[in-house]
Amino acid sequence: MPKSKNRAVMIWLFAFAFVVAFLVVFGGFVRLTRSGLSVVEWNPVSGIFPPIGEQAWQNEFAKYQLTPEFLKVNHNITLEQYQRIFYIEWLHRLIARLAGLFYAIPVFYFLIKGAIPLKEFGIYVLMGLLFIGQAFMGWFMVASGLIDRPSVSHFRLTLHLLLALSLFALSLWVALGHRNGFPDFKISIKRSGFLKLAITGMIVLLVQISYGGFTAGLKAGHVSNTWPLMFGKWLPAGLFSNGINLLKSPQTIVFVHRWFAFVALIFGIALYFLARKQNYHPEITRGLLWILGLGSLQIVLGVLVVLLNVQISLALLHQLTAVLLFGWSLILLYRLRILNV
Known part of the structure; x- marks a missing residue:
């Protein structure tokens, strides 16, 4: 656990904890609107952009039409309706990507500037690993609903949630430490x-x-x-x-x-x-x-x-x-x- 306090690092970590909490709740919205299985591929780079043009949307819709969710639940869905749930999940993934940048850029900036001493950097590496871990578990969760059933594994969903809460907890604890000291x-x-x-x-x-x-x-x-x-x-x-x-x-x-x-x-x-x-x-x-x-x-x-x-x-x-x-x-x-x- 770090020992040195820094106000700028504290503000950043409180903000990051808020972003993680927001993502947890937004993930619930994705689930409740049955949008989570609408994006059937995980493309970390090209996935930043939604389909552009009629043909691109038709291609994406064709992939979705092969999934258990379409075949067993949403077989009457139109392209327009598909676009609505696609955008919800796409936005969820976009916010997650931005959250990753909101973590990575400041943490290395503070390290270079000396606001985070190198000897105390281990806890921030753990935060980064937790972020990567919950992101991977998010896709691992989605993948479980693309094979033979129109729903995700409840074990993977819960692990995804617990990893996100662990990241939230660690960010909040270290932010509190920067404010009041590290007990x-x-x-x-x-x-x-x-x-x-x-x-x-x-x-x-x-x-x-x-x-x-x-x-x-x-x-x-x-x-x-x-x-x-x-x-x-x-x-x-x-x-x-x-x-x-x-x-x-x-x-x-x-x-x-x-x-x-x-x-x-x-x-x-x-x-x-x-x-x-x-x-x-x-x-x-x-x-x-x-x-x-x-x-x-x-x-x-x-x-x-x-x-x-x-x-x-x-x-x-x-x-x-x-x-x-x-x-x-x-x-x-x-x-x-x-x-x-």
């Missing part, structure tokens, strides 16, 4: 029970987000449009008849995603009252109140998404709130280390 993250066995509970809460949140990725990839949000009951029951039969259901069954996955959210909320409540009881710094209790507010809003939005059959604007707001909740939880962990809790 040692070693856990003291004697003094850090609260910190370890907070880290466990973060792990619980990541499990819940992962199940959100599974739910999105399997389109499991459409399984049932009732809440709190599913199929008229609190616990539908057969959900846990096989352990593999926890990873592959849409019904089981969406059931877990519905109720595990309350486990995450309970962790937040426990942390808040423990912080109050032990008279921790007001920054900690205020941060936990924000987390509880965002967590409660996230649950309400999730319920509305179910009841309103995955309405796109609500689903995107649900995803945005998840990113904000994750970011604020990371800020809390940072504050705990700065305040030596």
